[in-house]
Amino acid sequence: MPISPSSMINQYKFEDEPELRDLFITVDDPESHVTAIETFITYRVVTKTSRSEFDSSEYEVRRRYQDFLWLKSKLEEAHPTLIIPPLPEKFIMKGMVERFSDEFIETRRKALHKFLNRIADHPTLTFNEDFKIFLTAQAWELSSHKKQGPGLLSRMGQTVRAVASSVRGGVKNRPEMFTEMNDYMETFSQKINVLDKIAHRIYKEEREYFNEMKEYGPIHTLWSASEEDIADSLKGVASCIDKCCKATEKRMAGLSENLLPIIHEYVLYSEILMGVLKRRDQIQGELDSKVDALANRKAEKDLITEEIGKLEDKVECANNALKADWDRWKQNMQYDMRSAFTNVAENNLHYYEECLATWESFLTSQTADLHVEEDSEDRP
Numbered sequence: 001m002p003i004s005p006s007s008m009i010n011q012y013k014f015e016d017e018p019e020l021r022d023l024f025i026t027v028d029d030p031e032s033h034v035t036a037i038e039t040f041i042t043y044r045v046v047t048k049t050s051r052s053e054f055d056s057s058e059y060e061v062r063r064r065y066q067d068f069l070w071l072k073s074k075l076e077e078a079h080p081t082l083i084i085p086p087l088p089e090k091f092i093m094k095g096m097v098e099r100f101s102d103e104f105i106e107t108r109r110k111a112l113h114k115f116l117n118r119i120a121d122h123p124t125l126t127f128n129e130d131f132k133i134f135l136t137a138q139a140w141e142l143s144s145h146k147k148q149g150p151g152l153l154s155r156m157g158q159t160v161r162a163v164a165s166s167v168r169g170g171v172k173n174r175p176e177m178f179t180e181m182n183d184y185m186e187t188f189s190q191k192i193n194v195l196d197k198i199a200h201r202i203y204k205e206e207r208e209y210f211n212e213m214k215e216y217g218p219i220h221t222l223w224s225a226s227e228e229d230i231a232d233s234l235k236g237v238a239s240c241i242d243k244c245c246k247a248t249e250k251r252m253a254g255l256s257e258n259l260l261p262i263i264h265e266y267v268l269y270s271e272i273l274m275g276v277l278k279r280r281d282q283i284q285g286e287l288d289s290k291v292d293a294l295a296n297r298k299a300e301k302d303l304i305t306e307e308i309g310k311l312e313d314k315v316e317c318a319n320n321a322l323k324a325d326w327d328r329w330k331q332n333m334q335y336d337m338r339s340a341f342t343n344v345a346e347n348n349l350h351y352y353e354e355c356l357a358t359w360e361s362f363l364t365s366q367t368a369d370l371h372v373e374e375d376s377e378d379r380p
Helices: 008-016 065-078 102-121 129-136 139-146 152-167 176-224 231-258 260-296 301-378
Strands: 023-034 039-049 058-064
Touching: 023 102, 039 065, 039 102, 039 129, 058 065, 058 129, 058 139, 065 102, 065 129, 102 260, 129 139, 176 231, 176 260, 176 301, 231 260, 231 301, 260 301
Parallel strands: none
Antiparallel strands: 023 039, 039 058
């Protein structure tokens, strides 16, 4: 069997390049907390490392979903043109599981575990200071650190600049490769969203079929009590349905664990990448506006020239960061998709083989019984 997509690239690297890994993170042990104003879940985050910048080789902290959101926002703030891994949404698989159910909590735990390990495996994000604090600080220390973030006016200033940049229109000097990235992501986003919707619809229909099958088998068993002559046949059908029902349940588990989360993760990735490309364009737009200002104003020429130089460096850094992350993301995405689809194919193959063998066995037994009856009838 191929590597389960639930382990993703982290497990792939662990198996193929163990000597390169020096940071191991586990998210487990969810706990429910009920207060007068809210109910929330915390998760244990255990970190083991051999890095010299850490004061200890092992840490254990508890984090809630809001803490993960804070980390993601800090990473986006520090690295605007890197592809930050997605977090699970506030409500995972809405309409399919209840909030705070065991299934919901386990689904979220796996997603949070994957989020942290994707960051740990990233060549740049893994050394982010806020990431280190997230892994090591106790709850009160993390709360204190959060308060040291940028103030409201600073955040408003960033928002105003972003809006102003978008109002100026399209980027005039966008390199061709980033136009191609944007076109690719528009197509990718459309296809992966359709795939996500269809996959969830298939899962829903499979669950409805499974529920019908659970009622279908016992009816034959009850019927056999009043039909002595065909009781064995009815019980045989009931047994086959029960085995097929169990096989269907296993196939549903494969879909919910190995396909649905992977596809939906890349739905979220598509949104993240579109945001990264827009932020790159905003940096490019700042440079373009300064170049226009230099052409229109002779005064302050030296000052504007200096600003242009800084912005050119900023654009180059943004471009290089995105290009490197883009190649890495596409490689990971292709690996994840191949693994997910291979798992689905093998699960389907096992499912149909199991059901086929079940019904063939029943058919063979019924054919043998018919031959026995025919022979007894032919005897004088």
